[in-house]
Amino acid sequence: VLAIRGRLRVILASLLSLPGLCGSLIVGLIVLQIFHWEVFHSLYNTLVPVALALIVLLFPRALLLRLLLSSAESNEGWHMARLLRGSADAGQRFSGTQIGWEVRERNRFWCMALLCHWAYWELPASALLSPSWMVPAPVQLYNFMHGHHGAVLSAMLAATIGIPLLLFVMLARARRLIWRWCGR
Numbered sequence: 001v002l003a004i005r006g007r008l009r010v011i012l013a014s015l016l017s018l019p020g021l022c023g024s025l026i027v028g029l030i031v032l033q034i035f036h037w038e039v040f041h042s043l044y045n046t047l048v049p050v051a052l053a054l055i056v057l058l059f060p061r062a063l064l065l066r067l068l069l070s071s072a073e074s075n076e077g078w079h080m081a082r083l084l085r086g087s088a089d090a091g092q093r094f095s096g097t098q099i100g101w102e103v104r105e106r107n108r109f110w111c112m113a114l115l116c117h118w119a120y121w122e123l124p125a126s127a128l129l130s131p132s133w134m135v136p137a138p139v140q141l142y143n144f145m146h147g148h149h150g151a152v153l154s155a156m157l158a159a160t161i162g163i164p165l166l167l168f169v170m171l172a173r174a175r176r177l178i179w180r181w182c183g184r
Contacts, residue, residue: 050136078103
């Protein structure tokens with residue numbers, strides 16, 4: 001029974017991955033056509049089409065990252081971290097949290113960061129499907145690049161890359177400070 005269930009999961013995941021493997025232009029055009037149907041037309045000028053396209057596009061990549069993570073995770077280390085986090089001693093709970101981060105959560109964080117990075121820089125789907133009241137950063141950069149706006153392009157590129165990087169550094173620093181504070 002477990003072997004059949006496992007095979008069904010693999011078949012289902014493979015079938016769900018097929019649309020995302022067609023590429024962002026094809027997925028964007030299909031989603032654009034779907035949201036021109038009268039049933040979904042009220043959602044056309046919202047973030048729903050972009051979100052749907054990004055989910056479809058990133059699902060095969062997320063599935064691959066999940067498979068890579070499951071082969072790299074240490075069940076023994078995760079079990080030890082869970083046991084330590086259930087301890088009455090605050091130092092052991094803190095150690096369990098750190099071990100849990102090192103064994104499992106850090107890799108999951110980086111996989112989510114990679115998926116967010118791919119979604120952030122997706123150009124064709126976001127150019128086709130973004131609402132009229134919003135211009136995504138890659139589309140704006142692309143427009144500036146072809147419009148010969150060198151100074152504006154440089155400033156926007158620095159902000160587009162620098163702000164997420166700065167936020168990431170601030171979050172990493174805050175995590176370390178919180179861990180130090182909780183460890184006392």
